[in-house]
Amino acid sequence: MIAVLRNGVTKDQMDNLITWLRSQNIDVHISQGAYQTVLGLIGDTTKIDIDLLSGLDIVESVMRVTEPFKSANRKFHPDDTVVTVGEGENAVKIGGGNFAIIAGPCSVESEEQIITVAKAVKASGATLLRGGAFKPRTSPYDFQGLRAEGLELLTKAKEATGLPIVTEIMNADHIPLFENVDLIQVGARNMQNFELLKELGRQKKPILLKRGLAATIKELLMSAEYIMAGGNENVILCERGIRSYDTYTRNVLDLSAIPVLRGLTHLPIIVDPSHATGVAKLVKPMAMAATAAGADGLIIEVHNDPKNALCDGAQSLTPEQFDDVSKRVSEIRKILAK
Ligand code: PEP
Ligand code: MN
DSSP: EEEEETTTTOOHHHHHHHHHHTTTTTTEEEOOOOOOOOEESSSSGGSSSSHHHHHHHTTTEEEEOOSSSTTTBBGGOOOOOEEEEEGGGGGEETTTOOOOOEEEEEEEOHHHHHHHHHHHHHHHOOOTTOBBBBBSSSSTTSSOOTTTTHHHHHHHHHHHHHEEEEEEEOOOGGGGTTTTSSSEEEOGGGGHHHHHHHHHHHSSSSSEEOOTOOOOOHHHHHHHHHHHTOOOOOOOEEOOBBBSSSSSSSSOOOOOOOHHHHHHHHSEEEHHHHHHHOOOOHHHHHHHHHHHOOSEEEEBBBOOOGGGSSSOOOGGOHHHHHHHHHHHHHHHHHHHOO
């Protein structure tokens, strides 16, 4: 971290600041110019409050030269992390060249629905099954999910197909209910629910962390850091679009987040073209583009009867449409491998 001091700062003022920094275990390198003094702060600067330092009368500006995330940082862990989801012969690896397709309905609605969709997506190449049981809905009057019963139905679909299951958690008190869940999703609305993230950091299960509605890439990585700092290193990041002013799509899919994250972190990166676009016909081109841009996988909403879906029908693919997307994605992967 670099702190540029204001012109005319006295030696006493500077010494006070340096003494305080050293008390925080930060070593200080002083560069004294004709007009300005620049302090190089060396050590673990993650604990330094950059706003507090910039706000001091004698400080003109402060810049970070290293990122505040450590565990998620590729600098300290150059190899890609490979996260294993599920157990035994049905375990699926994600990251480091292992591509995963997670597919299934927005919400689990009935036993018949989830098992029908699970079988269909498996036949078309999906390697994990998604389905919301606890749903974060904008309106309290909308379908809130089947909750604990939804988790039981997902377990039945896992037994019927062997697909590991992915579902969203909204409350740390629900963790005991998630015993059979293989990959716990933190949805966009909870990306900065720090108490939930801390609790998930104490778990062993892998976590799928979705980017917040208007979160920066750094904020996403800092949220991953919360989980990892607690000891759970099995984090998969998910780009699902960010809020914009346009109304033709639900969100704006930030495809550049894939290569940017690839450089910054060793964690696997998957893309959700369904929530990013909100429109079924846009899912295929965006799934293909995300694959071409280097994603480690996709999460796609598929429903047996989108028109009558209890949640997110407009962006849900039919099993036939999903089959087509899956084939196109696999063709792109073959080209990338050449
Ligand atoms: C979901 O995956 O069903 C969901 C609610 O996604 P997001 O948190 O990205 O909106
Ligand atoms: Mn949804």
